[in-house]
Amino acid sequence: MERFYTFLGSSLKKDLDLLRFLYLQKRFVPIEEISATLALDRRSIQKSFIALTKQLEQNAEEKHPILLAKHGAGYKFNGNKTDYKHLLRQLLAKNPFFQLLETLLLHNEINVVQFANDYFFSESTVRKRVYELENLLAPLGFTLKKSKGNVQLNGDEARIRYFMVAFFWRTFSGVDWPFNHLSQSKCEEIARAFYRNNHIPFNTIELKQTTYILAVICLRFRQGQTIAEEKLQLQPPLKGLDLTLFQQSTNPETPIFTQLSQELMTHFFLNEKECQFCFLWLMSNLERTFPEEQLNCYFPSKKTSDQQLTTIQKALASMTSPAEKMVISQPRKQVILNTILNGILSVELFGETVHTLAGYNTAQFLTEHFPNLQLHSEQLLAYLKVYHEDLEKRKGLALYVATAWTLILPPARFQQVIRIKLETDLPFALSLAIKELIQTPFQGFYNLDLRDHFEDDDYDLCISTSPLTATSAEIPVILINAQITLPDLLAIHQAIEGVLRK
Template sequence: MGQIVFKNKLLLINNQGGYENMDFFNTVFDARMENLFNKDIITQVAIVDMIQSEKNGISTAGISNLLSIDKRTVVKHINNINDYLTESNMAVNGISTVRNQHFFNGDSFDAQKMILHLLSKSSVVRLSLSIVNQDIVEIETFVSENYISSTYFFKMINKLNAYFVSYGIHLRSKQGMLTIDGNEGEIRYIITGFLWRVYRGTTWPFTNVSKSSVRVIIDTLINYLGVSINDGKRAKLMYMLAVNISRSNGMKAIADGEIPEYSMAIINDTFPDIYIHFEQALRNVIRPGGNDITFMFMWLLSLSDFYLFDNSIFAMYDSIRSANAQVFGGINLFVNAVQEQSSNNELIRNTLFLSTVISSRISVDLFPHLTFIVSSVNINEYKRRFAPALIPTISTLLEQDSSLTPLQRSTLAFRYSNSLALVLPINTFEPLISIYLETDFPIYIEVQIWHELEELLGRSFNIRQQKKLVTSSCDLIINVNLAVNDTGSATAQRIYTHVHMTDSDHQQIYNKCREILKAKRALHE
């Protein structure tokens, strides 16, 4: 896969020369999710994303070259985008064209709203809405109402099944109805995550659940906890609750084995009053009986934000000790390992760190297959790019935790990586790049230069400064304002830079570190 730079924005070009809109799909969803949308929608999303990033406009030919489609198709897609905006009564002016130069008539918020509207018209989104809003999805009715063929419908189902196979979920046709086999809790989580990524609170897509009633429940819970959350998190919680209420009222039950066996023990020990208020608030909107309310409350306990009031996480920690010794031991295994790695024995008293660790373990016991969060961000992709050793290293540590199945171990390694990132750089386990600065400056200037290098390199590389040159272990010598030097090293590479580093100097240093890292990784493969 090649790369081109397009006005400070990285566009990825596949081996056939086509444009892949990784900038949107692989940061909001994941790369595989793109396959669930049809080609026209993917292209239109790419066009909007491309035009809005170019304040001086972009030509038809420019779009044509980047997307590997002819100019007539570019114009057709732009017209279709504008027509759709008009039909949907969006308060956005869309795309204007002057002499084959295309301009976006709005800001980045308008562009994102346009993209979400384009995604929402896809068949896979409409199917998701039918699944959550209807007790039964009749295939013939869905095909007719959405103007698609049965062949197209079943191709879409095959794509979804290919995507879901690693989650143990399968869609199938039974007597003309669409049924979903799998863990009901995970089905709810996936639906919530998908619909949130598509709409992100810009609309209320639930036709059988009142938005106002869900808002009252969430507000009651938040007020009782005495916490403050922003509108985005509030809206996301409302989506989560709406999906659960809808699936429950549609007789899609949470099985006994889909909630941790220690659930009621920690609820009754730590949050009895809050649980009673939550149960009372839901009483008028959800069918009685079953495990749904307990499941929803445990889902809340899988969110680290839930504990950031009144030091409740420390009471929760003690409750888990009493409720399940194996789970408690597994939590301590990870906490102790991170404390040792960070040389900080007080992490156990760090509220956010401990909250994230405990909520991660609960999340894995609820959703053992799922290595993503509901929020509209692909954390896996970020870690894959900048810290590929992070999750495998944690997974190896968790082999010592006898309370975990192999599936849980893999998922928990992803979850725990978010905890570790709070207190250590995520590239902690990447090959170390040892750098020696050679200057004739006072120490206070050298310190400032090193801080600049840390800002430049710290996110992408595990770097360490050599205060005294050890040629056998040094990877890179950076000469600052010293063009000639006799220091020799059989292994270290050497580059020269100015004390007032330019963008070109930064790029030279970054590229050199990337070469070194690539070589080090190759040695370990």
């Protein structure tokens, strides 16, 4: 959603950027810091803050102040995620160009003249914004077809549907129902029956996301935007045992498909092709459970010759080889194998998708916490010749492989080593306890080499319980309490970030 902020107008973009920044900070932020981070001058920041405050004043139900201003301290967002989402939706709902984008998605077309008249814009202004929107949609593989004053959304139908679910979920988070001409209760009833009849565990979020999927499929079908037959002819680069495993969950000749298709045909009059697409889409998000013998086949306990391994077995063997000493639990093996199969099905349906259905950027998350892991995954798939002639699908699958890989290797494995010297004036046993208390909170985020001695004093940071260290060391020193308080951990975190920036 954030990629469309510029399209909504510079004034609203500033308001949304400020709101998001304050929401993420959870503290009073000086105007100078806001200005440096968002590249806004003081007057623009104050103007945006006033606009956000005025919007909140219109909410009579608000019981506590959500935005605070303190002289000398700056601004603070004092609410929770619900408050943030509620205010965000209100700001978007008032924006005419958000209405343009929403109308284009819900109705697949807009009339430029009618829109200009409804919102008191000139036709040239609307056409200019349509051109800007087309440039934003181009990286997603979509185009805008213009004919006699009408603008239509064109592109791969499956990808359009995926984008719509992600867009509306990111905007409304399941709290509101944007599909006015479809019954929310009926969609929920079908979704709930799909999970319960097939003994599939689900939570409220999964149920709501499924209703969004059903709504988008029904909406597009009613508009005459149908799925191409070849999209359902899945041709994954799998053979033998791998193909059998994949087809376990994609075979339409199963009770789970029969029950779903009957519900969709009865209540929404979908044809069999649309029912099959809906079935495959839902299956690409499910957590399957594999029999123990099947799981042991893909995670063998003994070394097996490469000639005897399938493609997926080779990938898993390569992924687990650096962690041979680590015992991978059966539940974790289930998730790893399931993630890879979901990835294959997803790229077959939608191609490369960087964002999840919830609108979160998976690639960005991996880049920040598991640097180069996606590149390793791409290289592994290239070596195994998976999607050898389809680079887009290979990159899309690499994202899922990297996600599965995170369950095997800690984030620190692909990160820069930060050498930290620990000096204390405490007994050795207590020093070991302090070391553990420092390592544990950071081990999932940083690759720390924490010890009490380095040859030639070759280290990046020193942590000490004695002020004596600070008087003689040239390397940065963090003085801590022996009890390791929360302020100590925060100070260590800031020091680590400083090392990484250098």
